[in-house]
Amino acid sequence: MSRGKKQRKIGAFMTVLERKPKKQERLADPTSKEARRKRALEQRKKQKSVYEKAQGSQNALERDKAAGRKGTRHGGPLAAKIRKLNAAKDKPQDKAVQPDAEQDD
Structure with missing residues (x-):
């Protein structure tokens, strides 16, 4: 069947x-x-191709330099506050180093 x-x-x-x-x-x-x-x-x-990726980052770095920043694109009130505190810390150390240099001479 x-x-x-x-x-x-x-x-x-x-x-x-x-x-x-x-x-x-x-x-x-x-x-x-x-x-x-x-x-x-x-x-x-x-x-993106490697060339396009490099172009994108290169343009960002150029923008940062034009804005007067050192390689960072992030900024705001907190970043400005931290930079100000760091600058204040560095100033007393610089003054302490200068008199030592004069005494050695």
């Missing part, structure tokens, strides 16, 4: 087209697989 092969039945939800749609027609339909795939490829974040 042989078994009958299963045949694919076309249900109400499937439409059979006489001709296959062209690629441009498939891309025009926003719900088609090709259109979704193309949109995902375009939206995907692309990695």
